[in-house]
Amino acid sequence: MKKIINSVIVLLLIFTAKAQNTLPEVVSGKLERIENFESKHVTSRNIDIWVPENYSESKKYAVLYMHDGQMLFDPKSSWNKQAWNIDNVASKLLESNKIKDFIVVGIWNGGATRHSDYFPKKPFHYLSQSQKDTLNTQLKHSHVPIKTSFEPESDNYLKFIVEELKPYIDKNYSVSSDQANTYIMGSSMGGLISMYAICEYPNIFGGAACLSTHWPGSFTLKNNSMPEAFIKYLDNHLPNPKNHKIYFDCGDKTLDELYPDIQQKVDQVMIKKGYNKNNWSTQFFPGENHSENAWSKRLHIPLEFLLKK
Numbered sequence: 001m002k003k004i005i006n007s008v009i010v011l012l013l014i015f016t017a018k019a020q021n022t023l024p025e026v027v028s029g030k031l032e033r034i035e036n037f038e039s040k041h042v043t044s045r046n047i048d049i050w051v052p053e054n055y056s057e058s059k060k061y062a063v064l065y066m067h068d069g070q071m072l073f074d075p076k077s078s079w080n081k082q083a084w085n086i087d088n089v090a091s092k093l094l095e096s097n098k099i100k101d102f103i104v105v106g107i108w109n110g111g112a113t114r115h116s117d118y119f120p121k122k123p124f125h126y127l128s129q130s131q132k133d134t135l136n137t138q139l140k141h142s143h144v145p146i147k148t149s150f151e152p153e154s155d156n157y158l159k160f161i162v163e164e165l166k167p168y169i170d171k172n173y174s175v176s177s178d179q180a181n182t183y184i185m186g187s188s189m190g191g192l193i194s195m196y197a198i199c200e201y202p203n204i205f206g207g208a209a210c211l212s213t214h215w216p217g218s219f220t221l222k223n224n225s226m227p228e229a230f231i232k233y234l235d236n237h238l239p240n241p242k243n244h245k246i247y248f249d250c251g252d253k254t255l256d257e258l259y260p261d262i263q264q265k266v267d268q269v270m271i272k273k274g275y276n277k278n279n280w281s282t283q284f285f286p287g288e289n290h291s292e293n294a295w296s297k298r299l300h301i302p303l304e305f306l307l308k309k
Contacts, residue, residue, distance in 0.1 A: 069106030
């Protein structure tokens with residue numbers, strides 16, 4: 001299994017290198033790219049910005065920041081020939097007038113730095129040293145590239161989004177920059193960092209969608225204290241439900257089979273902290289696996305939940 005996973009990672013890195021300068025095709029709207037957006041907090045990376053049909057400077061748009069930006073738009077341009085198809089899903093919802101106008105800011109992951117960029121730092125430091133050592137060993141035996149010991153870089157990644165990328169988007173696009181119109185979304189590790197973003201920056205993000213949230217942090221539940229640390233962190237840091245929306249979901253096949261029991265514990269924290277059907281949704285999709293195809297099929301649900309008029 002480890003050899004298979006490592007082979008997939010190699011293919012991903014090769015394909016990402018080839019795709020760096022190839023703009024994905026979109027079925028609707030327009031896609032613009034900032035190549036190798038420079039940052040003092042994280043490695044440089046591409047940013048793909050999608051604007052809907054009839055985008056106009058005379059209107060103000062909400063903004064949805066999405067992780068793993070190279071997997072969002074065009075299956076032909078992704079390493080595994082799958083994509084979220086966000087342009088297609090969003091366009092249909094906009095045409096039906098179900099959601100408010102918005103643009104998508106697709107943030108490419110950093111390849112080898114993805115796991116550390118997306119891994120919430122503060123919950124990690126809830127662990128004892130022996131628990132950290134166990135997690136480090138688990139990650140070393142997975143596809144995550146670690147030279148010595150694992151250290152999350154998520155605080156820097158969020159600084160990049162909040163202090164560098166968002167000001168650029170606010171300045172160069174016709175958007176509403178307030179919290180009520182700023183959202184963040186991702187899947188798997190991208191789900192974790194979306195959760196972390198709304199907790200760490202509640203005045204910046206008004207909503208977060210966390211699909212197939214990777215609560216284990218590593219790739220096994222055996223001797224794994226990380227889920228409990230995430231639950232404790234949420235208990236301490238969930239933002240005010242009066243002006244925030246949070247969406248979770250998961251399937252139960254492939255990697256998603258690790259999530260349902262943990263998600264139920266997370267749901268209990270949401271209830272404890274005063275969240276209800278108006279500002280929180282957890283969806284379960286039996287039979288669905290851990291893939292862009294699966295997330296694309298249900299993408300309309302979190303979009304409607306977060307961006308409902």
